[in-house]
Amino acid sequence: MSGVNRPAFLLLFFLAAVLGSPSTRIYAQTPLPFDELGAGPRATAMGQAFTAVADDASAAYYNPAGLIQIRSPFQLTLGYQYAKPRVWVEMEPVELNFRRGDFNRSEDYSTSGLYMGYACNLADVSFFKDSAVFSRFAVGLTFFANIPELTQFWNPQWDTEPYVLRYNERWSLFALAVSVAFRCTDWLSVGAGILPRVDSLQTSTGSWIQLPPEEDDSAVGFRMDLRQTTEVNVVPIFGLLVHPPQASLRDRLSFGFSYRGENSAFYGTGMQSTKGLWVGDPENPVMFFDDPGGRVVDHVGFSPEQLTFAFAVKPVQALIFAFDFTWKRYSAFTFFWDVHPEPPFEDVWVPRVGIAYAFDPGLEAGFLKKICELSLLAGYYREPSPVQDMSGRMNILDADQNVVSGGFGAKYDAEWTGYVKLDAFFQAHLLESNHISNDRDPLYGPISVGGQVWAFGISLSIAY
Amino acid sequence: MGVRDFAVYRVLKDLPMRFKAIRVLLLPLAVLCAFGRASAQTGMFFDEFGAGFKSASMGQAFTAVADDHSAAYYNPAGLTQTEKIFEFTAGYIYAKPRLRADYPENPSLNLSDQASSHGLYLGIASNLDFSETIRVYPWFRRFAFGFILWANLPEFGQYHSGPTAIKPHFLRHDMSFQALSISISAAVEITRWLSVGGGVIPSVTSAAEEDVFQAVNKINEDDPVRGLRLSIHQTATVFVVPILGILIRPPVEGVRDRVAVGVCFRGENEQNHGKGVIRQDIGTEDEYGEPLPVALPYPDHYNINLVSYIPWQLTGGVSAKPFEGLTLAYDMTFKRYSEYRTYLELPPDPPFQDTYTHRFGVEYAFDPGFTSGFARRIRRIGLRGGYYYEPTPVQQWEPSEQEPNNNIYGSDQDVFSAGLSLILGQEKGEHEFEMYFRYHHFRGLSRYAYFDSVYAFMSGLEEPGYKRVDISGYVWAIGGSYTLRF
Numbered sequence: 003m004s005g006v007n008r009p010a011f012l013l014l015f016f017l018a019a020v021l022g023s024p025s026t027r028i029y030a031q032t033p034l035p036f037d038e039l040g041a042g043p044r045a046t047a048m049g050q051a052f053t054a055v056a057d058d059a060s061a062a063y064y065n066p067a068g069l070i071q072i073r074s075p076f077q078l079t080l081g082y083q084y085a086k087p088r089v090w091v092e093m094e095p096v097e098l099n100f101r102r103g104d105f106n107r108s109e110d111y112s113t114s115g116l117y118m119g120y121a122c123n124l125a126d127v128s129f130f131k132d133s134a135v136f137s138r139f140a141v142g143l144t145f146f147a148n149i150p151e152l153t154q155f156w157n158p159q160w161d162t163e164p165y166v167l168r169y170n171e172r173w174s175l176f177a178l179a180v181s182v183a184f185r186c187t188d189w190l191s192v193g194a195g196i197l198p199r200v201d202s203l204q205t206s207t208g209s210w211i212q213l214p215p216e217e218d219d220s221a222v223g224f225r226m227d228l229r230q231t232t233e234v235n236v237v238p239i240f241g242l243l244v245h246p247p248q249a250s251l252r253d254r255l256s257f258g259f260s261y262r263g264e265n266s267a268f269y270g271t272g273m274q275s276t277k278g279l280w281v282g283d284p285e286n287p288v289m290f291f292d293d294p295g296g297r298v299v300d301h302v303g304f305s306p307e308q309l310t311f312a313f314a315v316k317p318v319q320a321l322i323f324a325f326d327f328t329w330k331r332y333s334a335f336t337f338f339w340d341v342h343p344e345p346p347f348e349d350v351w352v353p354r355v356g357i358a359y360a361f362d363p364g365l366e367a368g369f370l371k372k373i374c375e376l377s378l379l380a381g382y383y384r385e386p387s388p389v390q391d392m393s394g395r396m397n398i399l400d401a402d403q404n405v406v407s408g409g410f411g412a413k414y415d416a417e418w419t420g421y422v423k424l425d426a427f428f429q430a431h432l433l434e435s436n437h438i439s440n441d442r443d444p445l446y447g448p449i450s451v452g453g454q455v456w457a458f459g460i461s462l463s464i465a466y
Numbered sequence: 467m468g469v470r471d472f473a474v475y476r477v478l479k480d481l482p483m484r485f486k487a488i489r490v491l492l493l494p495l496a497v498l499c500a501f502g503r504a505s506a507q508t509g510m511f512f513d514e515f516g517a518g519f520k521s522a523s524m525g526q527a528f529t530a531v532a533d534d535h536s537a538a539y540y541n542p543a544g545l546t547q548t549e550k551i552f553e554f555t556a557g558y559i560y561a562k563p564r565l566r567a568d569y570p571e572n573p574s575l576n577l578s579d580q581a582s583s584h585g586l587y588l589g590i591a592s593n594l595d596f597s598e599t600i601r602v603y604p605w606f607r608r609f610a611f612g613f614i615l616w617a618n619l620p621e622f623g624q625y626h627s628g629p630t631a632i633k634p635h636f637l638r639h640d641m642s643f644q645a646l647s648i649s650i651s652a653a654v655e656i657t658r659w660l661s662v663g664g665g666v667i668p669s670v671t672s673a674a675e676e677d678v679f680q681a682v683n684k685i686n687e688d689d690p691v692r693g694l695r696l697s698i699h700q701t702a703t704v705f706v707v708p709i710l711g712i713l714i715r716p717p718v719e720g721v722r723d724r725v726a727v728g729v730c731f732r733g734e735n736e737q738n739h740g741k742g743v744i745r746q747d748i749g750t751e752d753e754y755g756e757p758l759p760v761a762l763p764y765p766d767h768y769n770i771n772l773v774s775y776i777p778w779q780l781t782g783g784v785s786a787k788p789f790e791g792l793t794l795a796y797d798m799t800f801k802r803y804s805e806y807r808t809y810l811e812l813p814p815d816p817p818f819q820d821t822y823t824h825r826f827g828v829e830y831a832f833d834p835g836f837t838s839g840f841a842r843r844i845r846r847i848g849l850r851g852g853y854y855y856e857p858t859p860v861q862q863w864e865p866s867e868q869e870p871n872n873n874i875y876g877s878d879q880d881v882f883s884a885g886l887s888l889i890l891g892q893e894k895g896e897h898e899f900e901m902y903f904r905y906h907h908f909r910g911l912s913r914y915a916y917f918d919s920v921y922a923f924m925s926g927l928e929e930p931g932y933k934r935v936d937i938s939g940y941v942w943a944i945g946g947s948y949t950l951r952f
Binding site for chain 1 (some may be wrong): 596598606619894895
């Protein structure tokens, strides 16, 4: 390129000017997969009304205190989960000069991944069971990992661009809850745990364009010093589980309470700036452009602080009714660059109900006679959208949703272990149609959003 | 608004008058950007600093020893030697590189200040002797499992990437880009004298594709992003690197417990981090944030990545116990560094060369026979030592007419290590406390580096060309751990 003189090169540059056009992709910023799609097959099948039930490894997320109910030195669950959003967005044509009328949803992101749950009650471990202190503890973890490709996301360039708030979980590297429970008395347990989260930012500390680029330069003269910072932060979980101390009620009634902290993870790019360096004369380069840059777009995965109050009843031994009421503090939601949405989000209450019925099928023939328990599960919850009327300049799209779920479990009495259990669930999120008039938005016209999300999962558990 | 209103146009127009002032103002920043910190592209933490406290103390000559959880990395077949159903280790490791590159002709320049690494270490191993399972399926006794993990604390994944291989940087010992190092393995005992094992090292590779629009008329306005509109498409993919191992104890009574031979293969682990394709336009936008039709597009370019590269490697090891309590170990590792690729998938020029690493380790463990107080609980004391020599894969070159494409710095290293182990408890269960120290000594090396016109400018050098560079330094690391076995 040394033969190309400077004015000619710059002229070519300007002649190559093209029309700028805004992107029309859908963007999303969504919370933890656990909060959106459930943590554990049994809990998900019961509509996530699990705070007062909390009797498998997913208690690590729903209510750590419940881990103490697992009477096994080793309980391991492995499973697969798939979720497919079918959210539609329609924009009505507009004719104003500056308004954009070509916004349409083009892609739904599916989420598929591996689920793992592990729980251990130290009271059942030979090394600890004689200890007055350690025998009161139980530990558990629940884990979901995206496969095969993860942390794939787009983020909007302007805070006015439309995007759907929920259901793109592909940015989520993994979801993990690790918890410990302590048995205070026979009727009271407490627990605590953490949700590790990852914050990541890229800052370009010295990027510059070299003009003209070398002929064989695969970076076309663009050079960059990149500073990537990733931090692990933890979000606390606390839980309480109470079985009434009266003997007649202890096995029939339970109360649960759990708290999870705000989970606001950042991804993307921090400070970014570019400098231009003209090296027409290799021995006398010239700095011709110095863009001071700024802190640019972040992707925010936001899951609000939440409190859950719950109770569960067993009117008969095989039947469980569970009720959860979760308060989610969405008013703390912030947009990219820590900007509050306009109008701000509002806090929401989510009522959940779940039911489980387990029975011995009494099968007599061959292999089937070892199936010692079948269980049927169902659940429902309604989650109002925290997004208020977005008729102003911002266009965060969301709708109230009704979520129904169901599941099936079969426990096999394996001679070589305690038991083996197969669980399967499905979940359908039905979004109520939401129309946004957008009469105060200078760029976009009326938008409607609705649709559904369906998910299913299957898992195998082994317990000793 | 026209082309003449662009800030970039105005800067270009005024260039002859501004040049000297701009250069004076930007030079300190430019030097800081180019040399304030050492850029590095290094391998996995386990490969550089060891995986496990016993193995790191013994100079990583562990392929034929492999008798704790770290066998998950060094030789999965060794997991069958795990004696307990549950072995859990938690520890802490700190490593501080002190590498330097000095330029005798330009004393104001140097390359130093590599990031330290510190983090948590976890190890789990089990002989899987679940009594219920073995009662029904006796063959299950033959299996074993192991897992090790190292996680940077409190901040990880922090790195500076080099734009090209021509930017001076050290090859090794900056681990701050590493999120996690994990090995998960299983083993099966084929016969009493032969075990085989396999495992995986999960790894992540990622790139961020960018669409950038710089609205130059918003740079000086009250815009939180100074007119920079950025859309990122971040993709991270998990892949796994295989580990395979064999452990042989001679099927001769009297020798079986005294000699072991191990072979281990680990696959190539190449990770990319940073930027992929970048599209960058410069223009203006209207009051609503709408880009105006005129823009200055820059050609799409595939941009800078950080490459973390560990070559595939084959290790043969032998260990001997001449008498009770004493273990001697020797490993020889072949590392296929000639496959090494630097940024933008380019092989360095001259290419790296394959290396052979020789490792020696020794452990002497004994019952101290303490009889009083707390000391009598100490059932066993282990003293460990190790040494290895690892030649650098970087070939050196002399100045020539042809401009080289890399300034990757490396030199041969001698690594010394030592460790101490205390085991408390009884047959039912035991507690072990371990600590170790390592010292990597880099043999001094004097060579040439080539500064192209850009780096010469950014470094404040008078002119591009060959510059002599002296490379030296050391790295030290310490660690401590607690292990519970029952």
